[in-house]
Amino acid sequence: MPRRKKRQQQISRIPRKQGRFETQKKISEVIEIDEAINKTYEDIRENVKEAITKVGNIKKRSYTGTSRSTIWRKKKNKTNEMMDISFNIEIPTTLPLLLQPSQDIIQDPISPIDTRISLHTRLEEVNEQCIITKSSKANIPTYDYLRLLSINRFISLLLDGKNKMDASIQVARSVWNKGDYKARCIRKWGDYFIQTGELFIDHQGKHKKLIGLFEDNSFSINCQSWLQQQKPELRSPKALKIYIEGTLLPTLEYIKKDTISESTCKNYMKMWGYMYNEKRKGVYYDGHERPDVVIYRKEWLKRMFTYKKHMKNFENDNVIESQLKPELVQVTHDECHFYANDRQRKIWTIENEEILYSKYPGRSIMVSAFICPCHGLLRLSDEQLLTNPHIKYKETFVLRSTQTDGYWKSEHMLDQV
Structure with a gap:
């Protein structure tokens, strides 16, 4: 569609009323408004041209290099140049270094003496730490050892x-195979070691977000007081688990779980100073290695190996018959004492805890019996028990009290047989 002419544009802006054009008076008003708009546009155009001309006539200011970025950059370059000058020193060949620097450096008379001595001292210290750590296999993390090597x-x-x-x-590329971030870390570690002589302690990732049971003072105090109130024989991780689940956990709002494992209770008891060991009264010496006992044991073994050739050999569920006659059966005798004051041997005790036990063991009962591999526990039949009314027990148990019946002797064993 071709562009409208000026007259057509003027006519299109004339208001219409019921399909007819307005009067000639209104048409002339529209034309005057259009001419005023065009004149205003030309005035604005002239003003813009004058402003552009004035701006173009202004002289450009020269840059003097006084901005903050330029000043900081110049200061940094000057510091690096001073560091390069201060570190151009000569290294003596007799210095015991783990990593020897090159020997072709000429000493700079401008370098500070204090800086040279400090660097030599720190290098000797880090060399010594690296050698000790590597030779003694100390309990140091691998990450810290690599940091020492980097420094x-x-x-x-x-x-x-x-x-x-x-x-x-x-160093970041050769030791860590990393880039700029690790290089910044190495500079921080090195500066800290040069100033203090110690390895920089990094606290990243060491801040706890949650509170554990062990860190709760009231929980630890309640558990330890409860353990102190218990008898040593009754202390155990299982008993502590029952106490925590039944008494303490329902009162703790920040703990969502209502159970705790027995192994965790065991670790808590160890951290609180409890040890699971045997409480001994003193030193006990047995006579198993006395010369006369050793001689008798050798003779007894010779006789037993001779008797074994006439016995059945039991291997798992298989029975190997002996080819020699007469056949022999090995019958062993065993006995055991039970005292009224018998206690659990291994108990949970805290360090330097003195437990006073009664020195009197109390009344005792001794059980004696005979056992053979083919019949098991020797016992009497019902008929034999009726014909021997003086025998009270079918299994040939003998119950005796040391206080009333005296000590068990060989005569008593023969009576039992």
Whole structure:
């Protein structure tokens, strides 16, 4: 569609009423408004041209290099140049270094003496720590050992004349196979070690977000007081587990679980100072290695090996008959004492805890019996028990009290047989 002419545009802006054009008077008003708009546009155009001309005539100001970024950059470059000058020193060949720097460096008379001595001292310290850690296999994490090696190499490169930036990047690539971030860490570790002589302690990831039971003072106090109130024979991780689940956990709002494992209770008791060991009265010496006992044992073994040839051999569920006659059956005798004051041997005790037990063992009962491999526990039949009314027990048990019946002797064993 072709563009409208000026007259057509003027006519299109004339208001219409019921399909007819307005009067000629209104048409002339529209034309005057249009001419005024065009005149205003031309005035604005002239003003813009004048403003552009004035701006173009203004002289450009020259840059004097006084911005903050430029000043900071110049200061940093000057510091790096001073560091390069201060580290151009000569290394003596007799210094026992783990990583020897190059020997072709000429001593700079401008370098500070204090800086040179400090770097030599720190390098010797880190070398000593690396050697001790590697030789003694101390309990040090691998990450800390690598940090020591990085500091060692970092200081050595500084003494070789490199600046901190290049030295840290080289160590990060050679030791860690990392980039700029690890280089920044190495610079931080090295600066801290040069100033203090200690390895930088990193607290990243060591802040607890949750409170555990062991860190709760009231929980620890309640558990330890309860353990102190219990008898040593009754202390156990299982008993502590029952106490915690039934008494303490329902009162703790920040713990959602209502159970605790027995192994956790065991670890808590160890951290509170309890040890599971045997409470002994004193030193006990047995006579198993006395000369006369050793001689008798050798003779007894010879006789037993001779008797064994006439016995049946039991291997798992198989029975191997003996080819020699007469056949012999091995019958063993066993006895056991039970005292009224018998206690559990191994108990949970805290360090330096004195437990006073009664020295009197109390009344005792001794059980004696005979056992053979083919018949098991020797016992009487019902008929034999009726014909021997003086025997009270079918299984040939003998119950005796040391206080009333005296000690068990060989005569009593023969009577039992």
